[in-house]
Amino acid sequence: xxxxxxxxxxxxxxxxxxxxxxxxxxxxxxxxxxxxxxxxxxxxxxxxxxxxxxxxxxxxxxxxxxxxxxxxxxxxxxxxxxxxxxxxxxxxxxxxxxxxxxxxxxxxxxxxxxxxxx
Amino acid sequence: xxxxxxxxxxxxxxxxxxxxxxxxxxxxxxxxxxxxxxxxxxxxxxxxxxxxxxxxxxxxxxxxxxxxxxxxxxxxxxxxxxxxxxxxxxxxxxxxxxxxxxxxxxxxxxxxxxxx
Numbered sequence: 001x002x003x004x005x006x007x008x009x010x011x012x013x014x015x016x017x018x019x020x021x022x023x024x025x026x027x028x029x030x031x032x033x034x035x036x037x038x039x040x041x042x043x044x045x046x047x048x049x050x051x052x053x054x055x056x057x058x059x060x061x062x063x064x065x066x067x068x069x070x071x072x073x074x075x076x077x078x079x080x081x082x083x084x085x086x087x088x089x090x091x092x093x094x095x096x097x098x099x100x101x102x103x104x105x106x107x108x109x110x111x112x113x114x115x116x117x118x
Numbered sequence: 119x120x121x122x123x124x125x126x127x128x129x130x131x132x133x134x135x136x137x138x139x140x141x142x143x144x145x146x147x148x149x150x151x152x153x154x155x156x157x158x159x160x161x162x163x164x165x166x167x168x169x170x171x172x173x174x175x176x177x178x179x180x181x182x183x184x185x186x187x188x189x190x191x192x193x194x195x196x197x198x199x200x201x202x203x204x205x206x207x208x209x210x211x212x213x214x215x216x217x218x219x220x221x222x223x224x225x226x227x228x229x230x231x232x233x234x
Contacts, residue, residue: 032221043122044161044209044225051221090161094221103173104149104213104221108161 002027004091006109013081014117021076021112023091031093033074034106035065039087047089050074061085086116120144124210124226131200132234139195139229141210149213150193151223152185154178154206161209167193200233207231 036044048059091109152164211223
């Protein structure tokens with residue numbers, strides 16, 4: 001069964017510092033990969049996605065992520081963190097069948113809580 | 119921007135009572151989902167729904183759970199007889215269609231269910 005691991009439960013950075021949140025997945029083929037963010041009292045907002053093609057994907061709010069097949073990783077990065085980035089971040093995968101279709105079930109990682117110090 | 123709406127935001131119920139969590143998916147979406155997140159744990163898939171039937175469900179989604187799309191806009195999750203362990207945040211999500219390019223789920227803000 002597929003799984004997603006986010007090794008860091010809680011990360012603290014200073015405002016303006018760079019950020020990298022780690023995500024590793026276990027899946028037999030290349031999955032569809034996502035990063036979602038959840039601010040307090042809010043739903044899960046999609047930051048970015050990877051389906052195929054260029055392994056460096058750009059998302060909203062200045063975030064990017066790089067898919068590395070050899071490492072089964074999809075790490076999220078931001079060059080300069082803002083105080084408003086404080087939230088919980090979830091990596092997720094969705095499986096697809098041999099025909100390339102999917103019923104869309106998402107498997108989530110544990111989440112990483114980001115705290116930003118001024 | 120269109121959004122998924124969930125009501126209520128917080129539901130408190132007594133153990134053994136029935137609860138219905140409501141969701142209004144994005145209007146042109148065809149796939150609907152429920153997930154839950156027990157405090158401190160992962161977001162877990164419960165069920166997916168397409169063309170008025172369940173397309174996939176998890177082990178969590180036992181006979182106590184049911185989903186329904188009673189009209190053209192609402193999508194509900196019913197828990198027939200709540201248990202303490204059903205206390206969690208429940209998220210509804212919807213997706214436009216099956217195609218790869220549209221395989222993006224949009225989530226509501228969630229309903230926090232507290233079973234006493």
